[in-house]
Amino acid sequence: MGKRRDREEAALPGKEDGYLSRGTLGLLLAGVFLTSFGLLAFEITLARLLSVLLLYHFVFAVVSLALLGLGVGGIFVHLFWPRMPTGDSRFALLALVASLTALAIPVSVILMVQVGYLNSAANNILLYCFLLFIPFFLTGVLLSQVFRMFPELSARIYGADLAGAAIGSLGVILLLDALGGINASFLLGLVVAVAALIFAVKVLKENLRRAMIAITSFLVVAALLGANLSLGYLSDMPIAGASPDKEIRRALSEPGSPARIIETRWSAFGRTDLVGFTGRPQLMNIYIDGTAGTPMYQFSGDLANPGDMVERLKTGFTGYFPFFFLKEEERDNALIIGPGGGRDVLLALMGGVDQIMAVEVNKDLVDIVREYASYNGGIYTGFHNVKVVVDEGRNFLKRQKEKYDLIMLSLPVTQSSRSLEGYALTESFLFTTDSINDYLEHLTDEGRLVVVAHDDVTMWKLLSISLKALEERGVSNTAAFKQIYMLGLSSANIYPLFVLKKTPFSPAEILPRHEKMLELGYDPTLSYFPYLEQVGMVNPLLLALSRGKVSLTDVARNMARELGLDISPASDNSPFFYKIGLGLPTPVAIVLWLSVAMMLLVLFGPPLYRRWRPLRGETSQSKVPSSGPGLLKFVVLFSMLGIGFMLVEISLIQKFILYLGQPVLSMAVLLFSLLVGAGLGSIYSGRLAPERLTRGIASAALAIVAVITAYTFLLSPIFNQLLGTALGVRLLAMVVMLVPLGFLMGFPFPLGIRVLRRMKMEGHIPWMWGINGVGSVLGSALTIAVAIGFGFTQALLLGAGCYLVVFLTFRRRTLRGV
The missing domain is CATH 3.40.50.150 (Vaccinia Virus protein VP39)
Incomplete structure (x- = not known):
């Protein structure tokens, strides 16, 4: 009977929430679905657009800092929007905020493109962050308001939110392939404008004026999309304003041989440009996101x-x-x-x-x-x-x-990301x-690996991982050098070459290679060939390494101390081969420490602010107590959910990329599986009776810990068994593995919202939303930091640890009635 009463209550909220008919409930859920669809797809599209202008680590910084807007939007509602609307005015408010969000998406992209034409602003990360922060901030305002106004419907609302994001993770691939980054962004703005219209339906008959902003935003965004499709006034991202480190920018501005873009193609993978050179008709270059130039x-x-x-x-x-x-x-x-x-x-x-x-x-x-x-x-x-x-x-x-x-x-x-x-x-x-x-x-047995590298640092990294791999196969470092030759280290004129043979070279094989190297004019002291020990024939440091007089550890330590370079071997668990600087990359460190500071601010700022400046205009319904029994539990819950979800999600993406073999597809299918599973779990959590809410949080958290721990040990054997199967089979297996985990991960958030409502603390819901949003950004930076220092497996286990903290916090029923 308890479950049945709670299901009926979820469908027909109590007097505090106001009655929602089935049709009105459908409008609410449809609006949330489309908003989440648009924002998740827009996030992915932004990464693609920014990759044309910036190098990948700056893309990470901009996207992460922009996403802080989701959490800040909730904090804004908590501190500065205490009066909660009632009746149809709730939908008027949602229509207004959704309309502003719909307009903010194309406007932010237009301004981002215009900034790209300013050479001085090409790497102005804060400017990009500010422009892109706004649509996410408005979305944070909208969704935190939805959960505050309809807390008893949190299971269905969160389910619609996750379902929209899940479909968006797949739909954005089709949009990028069909429309390119800019037009896809405009269309996503139009999707959010449709959400605004849906919210406005509720107030359309009573007050046309309040619905006009939704109608206007839809018409404006539709006009922007239509004009750009037909006239191409904003055809593409400006290469001229891209980072100076982008190869295509240097090629287009090369004075000796003017270049021009012959053809540009967009897809979910990125932007591909074909560039021709006026002074060199025998050569064209193809660039991916403005870099990775490859000659044709x-x-x-x-x-x-x-x-x-x-x-x-x-x-x-x-x-x-x-x-x-x-x-x-x-x-x-x-x-x-x-x-x-x-x-x-x-x-x-x-x-x-x-x-x-x-x-x-x-x-x-x-x-x-x-x-x-x-x-x-x-x-x-x-x-x-x-x-x-x-x-x-x-x-x-x-x-x-x-x-x-x-x-x-x-x-x-x-x-490129x-x-x-x-x-x-x-x-x-x-x-x-x-x-x-x-x-x-x-x-x-007679085969060899041939790698043409960029510079001597990547050559040292190649040597490092090769010696480590051979050591794992029982080959000592001195013996391993008999399988390797290298040339062109530190050369300004040629690309370095690294060759690793499966079996050792013989002395008779080496001398002709050394003679050919001299014939081609390469410097012997910038090379290494086994068996040649005469002074001046090979690089002295590599010779000392091959003799065992110095170790690679000593070389790595000296490079770190004198040059600030990291040549430690990369592994599949920590596959950061191109991270050559010591410590965390600067953009990752900035996002990590800024999100830590922001998390401390959202944890302690609102209580201190309310103590210092009590809010006026609070109704009895919206009044927020400065403290209350069990409030700390909810702070722990929503912060751990934000951090833990991202630790798990990003770590699993990395593990599944190698398994599926398609980076874009891996990310899309993984997100879809996790989010669909979480959406189903959220909807199912609405069936729990009020007296079982905290027990449901604890049980789901413990189950998540168990599944993640099991996956840590079982994924590799499962992958090895399925690698030889068709892509469709591997995709299906991926969905089967991830949907149950997502199902469990969908329980704690909506249950926490319902518990807040039961304890008459719904005024804290926007604050908890803000904590969760900032925690998500912190979780993404923390994942990369842990993966660089230790590995993605350790990051995944840390994610499990976050859910273990949730379990320990809610394992005992200390909250009355839940």
Whole structure:
């Protein structure tokens, strides 16, 4: 009977909340659904737009600081909006705030684009944060008001909120693929404008004037979208105002050879630009989010007469060096990870490799190379021994049983975000100790790994992870050096080359390589070849390492002390290969400490403010006690939920990226699974009787701890068993694993809202919303910090620890009647 009474009460709130008919309830939930759809999709779209202007770590900072608006919106309502509207005025208020949010989304994007044209503001992170803070602040105001006005409906409202976000995580992929970043943002503003119209339906008949702002916002945003689709007044993000570190900006401003963008394509993966050079018609570059430039050469299609620029690759590009010495039986097949515009494919073709498998993660890039076959000689379409697949290279490799004579990776770095929090890199898993072991497992006995690196720092990192991987295979460091040669360290003229053979080189193999290096004019003291110990023949530090006179630990310590560089090996658990500075990257540290400060402010600020300045205009319904029994429990609950959810979500995204092999798809499906599960859990939590609310919070938290702990140990074996299956099967398995966890994670938040209502403390709901929102930003920064220092597994367990704190806080029924 208790459950039944509570279900009826949820459908027909008490007098304090006012009666909601089934139709009105549907309007409320639909408005919340569309608002959450628009904001989650807008968050992902922002990461894509900002990646064109900024490097990935600054994208993380901007998105994180903008998201603080969600929490600040709740604090604003708590402190400065004490009077809670009643009756239909509640929907008028929601329509007003949703209308402002709908307008803020396209306006913030328009202003962001205009700022991008100002070179002086290209890296003005605070300016971007301010512009993008506003739509999230308004959303925080709206949702905190919804939960305060309808606390007994929190289970359904939170379910609609999560369901909207879940659909948004998938829908944004389609929108970005179809419309690009800017038009997708405008359309998402229109979605929120529809939510405003839905809220306004309730007051449309009684007071048309109060509904006009919703109608106006819809018409304005629709006009902006329609005009941009037809006229293209805001066609794309301005490359001219991008970060000076973006390669495409340097290419377009190069005085000696003017460049122009020939073609631009947008997708959920990012923006892909094809750039041509007026003074160099034999070369085009393809850029992803303005960086990761990869060349596409004008090629005749005839390997015997490839053209001057292609022919010069044999002597001018270090990636061809290993092909000078390959025997016939060492050219049977090659796997090229990240072929980009096709340079490595050309090298393998000219090197006489029989079968070439090229794996590229960016479909737009592959499509461009295929469509420009008349320019590039059909390197992806015109050779029967070349096969190109769109996939993530490491995942593709792990699914193969075939072994290769060559595995090649040439400059595989995008410096661009592919994750929700804006920090993870597409190629993070390509260079870890675990990846080196995978490469070795997929090499023939005479096979070798060939990597063309960016600089000597990445070369030292490559050496570090390779020595660690070989050590894990029982090979000592001195013995490992017999499987390695390197050239071009610290050279200003060539890209460094790193070669790791599965078995040791013989002395007879090394001398011809050293002689060829000298013939090509490379400095021997910037190289290393095994067995050559005469002074001046190789780099003295590498020689000392190979002899065991110094250890890599000593070298790493000296680099850290003298240069501030971190060359410690990366692993799949902490795949930050491109983090070369000591400690936390500056943007991560800024977000972490700023969110810590903001969390302290939202925890202690509101009580102190109310004690110092009692609020006027509070009704008996909205009056908030300065303290009350059990209030500390709710502070712990909502802060731990915000921090813990993000720790779990981001850690699982990282683990599933390698498993699924598609970074964008992994993030979307994981978010969808977790959020749909949480939405279902939230709705189901509404069935709990009032006297079981705190027990429900404790039980759900303990179950979450158990599931996360089990996943920590079981995910890797499960992944290994499923890696060889089709993508659809892996996706289904992912959903099956994550929906139950999400279901449990959907319980505590709405139950906490209902407990506050039961204890006549609903005036605190916006404050708790604010604590939860700020906790989410803190959780995202904390995840990256813990993952860099320890690993994503440890971050996942820390997330479980947050839910354990919730369990310990609510394990005893000390709150009367709940």
